[in-house]
Amino acid sequence: MPFLIAFVLIGAIALAFLRTPRGRGWLGELRVKLVIGKTKPDVRYVINDLRIRVNEEKTVQIDHVLINPNGIFVIETKNYSGIIYGTESQHEWTQVLKYGRVKNKLYNPIKQNKSHVYHITNLIGGSFPVISAVVFVQGNTKCIRASNVYNLRGLKRLIGKKEYHLSLDQMKSVYTRLTEVNDSSIKNSEHIKNIRKLKSRTAKNICPRCGKKLVLRKGKNGSFMGCEGFPACRFTKNV
Numbered sequence: 191m192p193f194l195i196a197f198v199l200i201g202a203i204a205l206a207f208l209r210t211p212r213g214r215g216w217l218g219e220l221r222v223k224l225v226i227g228k229t230k231p232d233v234r235y236v237i238n239d240l241r242i243r244v245n246e247e248k249t250v251q252i253d254h255v256l257i258n259p260n261g262i263f264v265i266e267t268k269n270y271s272g273i274i275y276g277t278e279s280q281h282e283w284t285q286v287l288k289y290g291r292v293k294n295k296l297y298n299p300i301k302q303n304k305s306h307v308y309h310i311t312n313l314i315g316g317s318f319p320v321i322s323a324v325v326f327v328q329g330n331t332k333c334i335r336a337s338n339v340y341n342l343r344g345l346k347r348l349i350g351k352k353e354y355h356l357s358l359d360q361m362k363s364v365y366t367r368l369t370e371v372n373d374s375s376i377k378n379s380e381h382i383k384n385i386r387k388l389k390s391r392t393a394k395n396i397c398p399r400c401g402k403k404l405v406l407r408k409g410k411n412g413s414f415m416g417c418e419g420f421p422a423c424r425f426t427k428n429v
């Protein structure tokens with residue numbers, strides 16, 4: 191009998207945890223891990239929760255990096271319920287819950303992951319195919335008008351697509367480089383603090399990605415602020 195009570199209690203605690211934002215994030219990342227697999231030497235290399243210190247004030251946290259013969263996949267996982275609305279260029283996307291009664295904003299994850307791709311490319315050199323993938327594990331991608339957004343099945347297809355070919359030596363060298371810079375001593379609290387700092391810098395027209403100035407530019411869809419470091423850095427923000 192005490193065994194049964196303990197069992198029920200642990201079950202209840204686990205269920206409660208899975209309903210918190212941290213629990214949902216953990217479950218989402220677990221579901222992606224099941225699709226991309228674990229590191230299997232000479233076949234594929236996986237780094238989960240890659241943390242990089244770019245400089246004193248800039249840290250990067252990447253959910254998953256998968257290196258297989260088809261490319262280097264930089265994966266951002268989102269475990270959101272409801273309906274998600276968003277386009278490629280919007281600064282923020284919208285999560286709609288409870289038949290439209292609740293709306294939440296999230297920073298455009300494509301832009302978020304572009305920054306990850308930029309830093310990975312800087313670290314390993316520009317000659318490798320680095321592929322961005324934003325994965326909505328609940329599959330609610332129907333109202334998203336943007337490329338590089340996938341459900342779990344789409345992710346599986348993407349990582350199996352033979353568009354490029356990395357040799358074993360290339361795969362190993364990228365994996366070694368990324369494991370060298372992986373700094374697990376970077377705490378979540380420090381990373382969040384750095385993101386806030388960068389936000390206020392962006393407001394002062396300093397590029398949060400590379401630190402150069404943001405200047406006014408004209409594009410086919412009107413004016414925008416773009417990084418002075420273009421084309422190496424393609425950060426933009428709306429005017």
Ligand SMILES: [Zn+2]
Pocket residue numbers: 397398399400401402417418419423424425
């Ligand atoms: Zn820049």
